[in-house]
Amino acid sequence: MxxxxxxxxxxxxxxxxxxxxxxxxxxxxxxxxxxxxxxxxxxxxxxxxxxxxxxxxxxxxxxxxxxxxxxxxxxxxxxxxxxxxxxxxxxxxxxxxxxxxxxxxxxxxxxxxxxxxxxxxxxxxxxxxxxxxxxxxxxxxxxxxxxxxAGGADVVVEAQLPTSALNDDEQTWQLSLTGLVGGHSGIDIHKGRGNANRLLVRALRTLEGAGARLIDYHGGTLRNALPREAFASLALPVDEVGPVQARLEALEQELRVELSGVDEKLTLRLTPCASRADEALTEAASQLLVNALHAAPCGVERMSVEVSGVVETSNNLGVVSLENGRFRLCALVRSLRDSATADIADRFTALFSLIGARTRVENAYPGxxxxxxxxxxxxxxxxxxxxxxxxxxxxxxxxxxxxxxxxxxxxxxxxxxxxxxxxxxxxxxxxxxxxxxxxxxxxxxxxxxxxxxxxxx
Structure with missing residues (x-):
């Protein structure tokens, strides 16, 4: 160009x-x-x-x-x-x-x-x-x-998580969340639109107790775009597939009601994978990762007092990936106050240190x-x-x-x-x-x- x-x-x-x-x-x-x-x-x-x-x-x-x-x-x-x-x-x-x-x-x-x-x-x-x-x-x-x-910074989280071989009674499934509007992670962050990473992690949380183990995960493509789609491959015990399907169908309806008028075209699907994977995260590692992502800051953190109607601080869980046990997250923090940007980044560091992940801040820019x-x-x-x-x-x-x-x-x-x-x-x-x-x-x-x-x- x-x-x-x-x-x-x-x-x-x-x-x-x-x-x-x-x-x-x-x-x-x-x-x-x-x-x-x-x-x-x-x-x-x-x-x-x-x-x-x-x-x-x-x-x-x-x-x-x-x-x-x-x-x-x-x-x-x-x-x-x-x-x-x-x-x-x-x-x-x-x-x-x-x-x-x-x-x-x-x-x-x-x-x-x-x-x-x-x-x-x-x-x-x-x-x-x-x-x-x-x-x-x-x-x-x-x-x-x-x-x-606003100024901002990228927060990058990385970890190598333990995996183990699939058991004989486990099948491989793909869980997908699609149909969201998406948009700009700054100017659209306050509009109540769904974040595919946030919502798919919520779906994974509902599977706790079913023995689900993450094989891989791919959600979002850019840290400054609200994720519209996210996909996770799971290892599920055969006898848990039916109850899990029912749970996900109920959650899909709940989410559509919650996002009514904004993202009611959300679709949550569990489909069998064409091939069987060899390994997945251990059940303990899978639960820790899902719990950490579920607790991570996401969306509007604070509205400005000085400038009416303006978001002061926010965070977008932009890109999340997991492959062969290698986890990576890239979030974009924005704020009118540089101190608030630093605080959100520190919260990521504190949270993900609990699962042994490393956190770094990149591409910081002033407001x-x-x-x-x-x-x-x-x-x-x-x-x-x-x-x-x-x-x-x-x-x-x-x-x-x-x-x-x-x-x-x-x-x-x-x-x-x-x-x-x-x-x-x-x-x-x-x-x-x-x-x-x-x-x-x-x-x-x-x-x-x-x-x-x-x-x-």
């Missing part, structure tokens, strides 16, 4: 360079007479979350995203769309390519690995960017502007402290009223915008974040409202012109 954009820059006569991590910058000189206007940085990330429904074969390294329009929304066929953050990248390119636009010095910064680790922002070169104003184009709500965001008195924010609000006839909502988001990291490296930057209406990000339900894209483009364009005209020498 970087190479594609470099060729595009060459075709448009624009200079470009990369930092040592590979982040790309494309520059465009100011319009004549506006050279002394404040430099504006248009910022977005190049990667997308690659999610497809389990029954839809799709190779993201080769297959194109198939799109269609329904009721004014652009959608993809059973995969993520890539509007997060493809629309921000496209908007920056459109600004750079607009020869009718009056502007000050422009830089377009395209970062890498935002979805997987924030690696692009964390490793961004210092003393590289020249602008004083940064417009982050990675927000997903029409009529809103963001001035702050973005709001500045409600920002001159840039006042300018955006004025233009929003003039163009759209309404005041934008000023928001703080419970998600990891790169602004917090970028502000740490470039403390002088004045920043806001805004974008079109995107729903279902990080899931195959991702969609963007077409009308909101035109509105987003109009605001972005007039803001850049206003900055150039107000402050040009």
């Amino acid at each position: 970087v190479a594609v954009l470099e060729r595009w820059a060459d075709e448009h006569g624009l200079s470009h360079d990369r930092d040592t991590f590979g982040n790309l910058r494309i520059r465009k000189p100011a319009s004549p007479g506006h050279e002394r206007a404040p430099g504006v940085i248009l910022q977005g990330h190049l990667d997308m979350v690659a999610q497809a429904n389990a029954d839809h074969p799709h190779d993201f390294t080769r297959d194109p995203i198939e799109t269609y329009v329904a009721e004014g929304w652009l959608r993809a066929c059973q995969t993520t769309l890539g509007a997060d953050n493809g629309l921000g990248v496209a908007a920056a390119l459109a600004i750079l390519g607009d020869e009718s636009l009056t502007h000050g010095p422009l830089e377009a910064l395209f970062t890498l690995e935002e979805e997987s680790s924030m690696g692009g922002a964390l490793n961004l070169a210092e003393d590289w960017l020249e602008g004083s104003i940064l417009l982050n184009l990675d927000s997903e709500d029409r009529g809103q502007v963001y001035i702050g965001c 973005w402290t709001p500045n409600p008195e920002s001159e840039l924010l006042a300018r955006f609000r004025r233009l929003h009223r003039q163009r759209l006839g309404s005041d934008p909502e000023v928001k703080v988001i419970h998600a990891g915008l790169e602004c917090g990291i970028l502000g740490g490296k470039y403390p002088h930057l004045e920043m806001i974040s805004f974008g079109p209406q995107i729903r279902g990000a990080h899931s195959p339900d991702e969609r963007v409202e077409i009308e909101s894209v035109a509105e987003f483009w109009q605001l972005l364009r007039v803001l850049i012109e206003d900055l150039a005209n107000d402050q040009a020498a």
Whole structure:
């Protein structure tokens, strides 16, 4: 993708360079007479979350995203769309390519690995960017502007657990939990949606006393997406299969009632495996692992007192796996307070030490402290009223915008974040409202012109 954009820059006569991590910058000189206007940085990330429904074969390294329009929304066929953050990248390119636009010095910064680790922002070169104003184009709500965001960290838990051979009276079964909506682990965490790992572990808890032993487990694919599906292979005594089936059927109905209006399409199934496994966790190890996962922090931990309606601290049990006795968990903790992030990570350490697991914290990034008195924010609000006839909502988001990291490296930057209406990000339900894209483009364009005209020498 970087190479594609470099060729595009060459075709448009624009200079470009990369930092040592590979982040790309494309520059465009100011319009004549506006050279002394404040430099504006248009910022977005190049990667997308690659999610497809389990029954839809799709190779993201080769297959194109198939799109269609329904009721004014652009959608993809059973995969993520890539509007997060493809629309921000496209908007920056459109600004750079607009020869009718009056502007000050422009830089377009395209970062890498935002979805997987924030690696692009964390490793961004210092003393590289020249602008004083940064417009982050990675927000997903029409009529809103963001001035702050949560920080976060990955919590990784690993352990090698004891196994033993299957007994003659044990059969191999697969327990699956599917049909959940999923979504973004930050902005959707408070909506009451099911977490497949949390719910499948709950199902496994109901099997305690039946002698069930875990063979393997695979739940979730990304730590920043709410898990939609989870699968576990079990060794079950033959005479326990009937009672276990009945227990699971009752639990499925309970869960559908609990998640009514949100995730009532949940499906819980126990089916025989095609082949018999050789080993499973010992019964004691299996119980300890299930108990620890059942007790692990998950979901909203605390709502903010200072910012009404905003989640302060949360955790997502994003990816859980077990294979040949090797257990691994990757959770994503988010908080407006770095101390709360550290506390949740410490709770994981304390909990999983009870089963002999090792815990480490990776990819920690700071939050973005709001500045409600920002001159840039006042300018955006004025233009929003003039163009759209309404005041934008000023928001703080419970998600990891790169602004917090970028502000740490470039403390002088004045920043806001805004974008079109995107729903279902990080899931195959991702969609963007077409009308909101035109509105987003109009605001972005007039803001850049206003900055150039107000402050040009």
